[in-house]
Amino acid sequence: MSAREVTxxxxxxxxxxxxxxxxxxxxxxxxxxxxxxxPHLNNRPFTMKRWRExxxxxxxxxxQAPKGMPAWIRTAEFRTWPRGGKGESRLxxxxxxxxRQALLWMVQMHCIDMNAWYSRVDKPDRPDWVLFxxxxxxxxxAFALCVRVAHYVHDALQELGLDSYVKTSGADGIHIIVPxxxxxxxxDTYEFAERLSRRLEAQHAGEVTTEWLxxxxxxxxxxxxxxxxxxxIASAYSVRPKPGAPVSTPLRWEELTEDVHPRDFSMHVxxxxxxxxxxxxxxxxxGKQALSRALKALR
Numbered sequence: 001m002s003a004r005e006v007t008x009x010x011x012x013x014x015x016x017x018x019x020x021x022x023x024x025x026x027x028x029x030x031x032x033x034x035x036x037x038x039p040h041l042n043n044r045p046f047t048m049k050r051w052r053e054x055x056x057x058x059x060x061x062x063x064q065a066p067k068g069m070p071a072w073i074r075t076a077e078f079r080t081w082p083r084g085g086k087g088e089s090r091l092x093x094x095x096x097x098x099x100r101q102a103l104l105w106m107v108q109m110h111c112i113d114m115n116a117w118y119s120r121v122d123k124p125d126r127p128d129w130v131l132f133x134x135x136x137x138x139x140x141x142a143f144a145l146c147v148r149v150a151h152y153v154h155d156a157l158q159e160l161g162l163d164s165y166v167k168t169s170g171a172d173g174i175h176i177i178v179p180x181x182x183x184x185x186x187x188d189t190y191e192f193a194e195r196l197s198r199r200l201e202a203q204h205a206g207e208v209t210t211e212w213l214x215x216x217x218x219x220x221x222x223x224x225x226x227x228x229x230x231x232x233i234a235s236a237y238s239v240r241p242k243p244g245a246p247v248s249t250p251l252r253w254e255e256l257t258e259d260v261h262p263r264d265f266s267m268h269v270x271x272x273x274x275x276x277x278x279x280x281x282x283x284x285x286x287g288k289q290a291l292s293r294a295l296k297a298l299r
Contacts, residue, residue, distance in 0.1 A: 004072055006104040015054035015112065021245045027107045029239065029267040034100035036279040037114070037237040041103070044116035045076055045094035045124075047232050051110050055241055059112075065095045066109070073102045076121040080230060096121070113170070113238035113248070118189075118231065119182075126182040128287055130189045131233060132164075132197070134174040135221040142220075143172065144258035149208055149220040150174045152200055154253060160196075160294040165284050168262040170240030170248035175233065179287020184295075186229045192291060193224035195298040236281040237270060249273065250280035 011024040030037070048062040065075045075093040082088075097103050097114065106114065118127040132153050136142035150166060153176050157164045164178045180189070200208045200222060207219045226233070234240060238248045242263070249265035265273075273280075 004070070004099075004101045006101055006108055008104075008108055013054065015051060015110075016243070016245050017054065017056060018243045019245055023107070023110075025267070026112065026239060026245075027104060029271070030103055030107050031100070032271055033237050033274065034103050036274055036282075037235060038097065038100060038103055039285055040235045040237070040281065041097040041114060041116045043096060043098060043120040043122070044118075045078060045121065045230075046097045046106075046117075047115045048095070048106065048109060048111050049113060049115055051112050051241060059241065063092045063094060065093045069095065070105065073105060074098060078124060078230075112241045113234040115232040115234055115238075118227075118233065119186075119229075123182050125185060125229065127180070127184070127186055127189050127227070128182060129180060129284065130178040130193050130291070131226050132176040132178075132193060133169070133223040133226045133233075134176065135223055136172055137217060137219065138214075143260070143262060145207060146172075146174055146220050147256055147258045147260060149200075149204070149222065150176060150256060151253075152204055152208065153196070153222065156196055156200060160297055162289055162291075162294055163283070165250065165281055166253060166256055167236050167248050167250040167281065168246070168260075168265055170234060170238060170246045170262065170265070171242055172262060174256075174262075175248070177281075177284055178289070178291075179284045180289050180291045181287065184291040186227060188291060188295060190224060190227040192295045192298065193227045195295075197222040197224045199298070236279075236284075237274075239267060252280060 013023045051059045074096045136146040209217045209219045211217045244263045246263045247270040
């Protein structure tokens with residue numbers, strides 16, 4: 001046995017009771033998808049979201065690398081602050097998921113989705129992308145409206161000269177990623193996302209909102225608040241802890257039509273798509289777009 005081999009325990013534990021999906025099936029999926037997924041996690045501080053008893057038992061977040069983690073999984077130390085900024089900061093050793101074996105160890109630790117920072121350890125204050133996180137309202141045909149709003153965001157970005165890439169969140173929403181050169185700060189990306197979201201809200205009243213409180217919302221929330229130091233996103237090809245074990249799946253913009261349903265993208269479908277099309281999110285890894293000109297235009 002290799003020193004870096006990960007032994008799977010409790011393989012037949014059912015993590016998704018409605019669907020009968022076991023820990024072994026999750027492990028086998030991540031083993032199969034590792035070659036395309038790991039580059040999206042590489043050298044990014046990783047937050048473990050652990051579901052020890054599967055979906056019914058709930059989850060807890062763990063930023064600090066746990067005791068007993070193999071020595072070959074690297075860590076990076078950063079100071080973190082409690083949510084809301086109140087209370088004392090602490091130094092945290094974040095795991096880095098830089099290999100297939102590290103990814104599989106996270107599955108062994110009952111991580112269902114893989115959550116990492118927007119920036120890498122060598123430039124932690126310089127994000128690789130701007131995120132537009134689209135959250136549909138709780139109503140019938142809401143995802144179709146979410147698709148429409150995603151295209152509003154895409155068109156607005158194109159007008160600003162910026163390419164963007166889209167994936168299902170794997171839950172009920174849509175993630176739009178704008179890869180950028182690592183020159184802009186998190187303050188820049190937050191401001192850019194906020195200005196563009198508010199412009200779209202004004203142009204598409206009733207369809208687009210930036211309102212945080214659900215009871216006050218009308219339309220799809222285009223959430224600029226997800227741009228910030230230490231924030232995480234479920235990576236492309238992550239299985240999400242939702243019925244059906246859906247995968248956060250990259251799509252071509254022309255595929256994103258109003259008859260798409262996020263739960264259509266199972267582990268099997270995700271692997272099939274990779275086999276046919278490769279990694280549609282690979283360009284995100286090579287982001288060289290300057291944000292400054294577009295931000296100036298919005299100002």
